[in-house]
Amino acid sequence: MPEGDSVYQAAARVRTAFEGRVIEHCQFRVPRYATVDLSGRTVESVRSVGKHHLIDVGDDLSIHTHLKMEGAWHVHPIGTKWRRPAFHARLVLRTDTHEAVAFEMGICEMLTDADGALAYIGPDLLGPTWDTDVAIANLRRDPDRPIGLALLDQHLMAGVGNVFRCEACFLRGVDPRRKVADVDIPAMVDLCHRLLQANRSRIRTTTGVNVNGKRYYVYGRGRKPCFRCGTPISRDFLGEGDSEERVLYHCTRCQT
Numbered sequence: 001m002p003e004g005d006s007v008y009q010a011a012a013r014v015r016t017a018f019e020g021r022v023i024e025h026c027q028f029r030v031p032r033y034a035t036v037d038l039s040g041r042t043v044e045s046v047r048s049v050g051k052h053h054l055i056d057v058g059d060d061l062s063i064h065t066h067l068k069m070e071g072a073w074h075v076h077p078i079g080t081k082w083r084r085p086a087f088h089a090r091l092v093l094r095t096d097t098h099e100a101v102a103f104e105m106g107i108c109e110m111l112t113d114a115d116g117a118l119a120y121i122g123p124d125l126l127g128p129t130w131d132t133d134v135a136i137a138n139l140r141r142d143p144d145r146p147i148g149l150a151l152l153d154q155h156l157m158a159g160v161g162n163v164f165r166c167e168a169c170f171l172r173g174v175d176p177r178r179k180v181a182d183v184d185i186p187a188m189v190d191l192c193h194r195l196l197q198a199n200r201s202r203i204r205t206t207t208g209v210n211v212n213g214k215r216y217y218v219y220g221r222g223r224k225p226c227f228r229c230g231t232p233i234s235r236d237f238l239g240e241g242d243s244e245e246r247v248l249y250h251c252t253r254c255q256t
Helices: 004-018 132-139 162-171 185-199
Strands: 025-028 045-049 052-056 061-066 072-077 089-094 098-103 107-112 234-238 246-250
Touching: 004 045, 004 052, 004 072, 004 098, 004 185, 061 089, 132 185, 162 185, 162 246
Parallel strands: none
Antiparallel strands: 025 089, 045 052, 052 061, 061 107, 072 098, 089 098, 234 246
């Protein structure tokens, strides 16, 4: 599931092959941008901003993609067989040596002034300008909101998705439905920062074990025994207002 660490890694892969290189071929497979051709432009930078992926191509223009649930950037030498069906591709870019394909993107568009367009996003946990104090203040703004919902709000702090939400709450011994006012927010923010930093360059794991079924303490382990106390992990849902409820994993004994 794409979260801040996944997008960070995707940007690193595209950056290695494309930054400073000239785009030789560009094909948007999105109707609105079907006539856009960036051939001849030099890729100035490739970066992640929270869960957003940006390729800056000069003149204040950026390719903006968001992986949502299914998206992925594949980067490989030209001529490599694609690992996903061609009809899933939303954008194809090539230099003289490499190809990058954006598959099943929730968002695939061109932006002018990307930084301005994404200014609403809170401090990026993996960004160069990460600000702990601002993130803490943002989360504390609504003290009655459940912490499990506040952590997912990218306006407050960018990069945490459902995996890290579930895992951080477990590691802090916090029921995700507990009010923000009743949570040690500085400790929670520090943990989220450390979790994403630790996973930005590896296969994601919060347990430190890189084995299927053991990478996470609670996420994806509904009804299986808690690694700490043996209680079956609860699989539930949490949402607010008209927003879509997200699946929630937690231990009813370890998280109070």
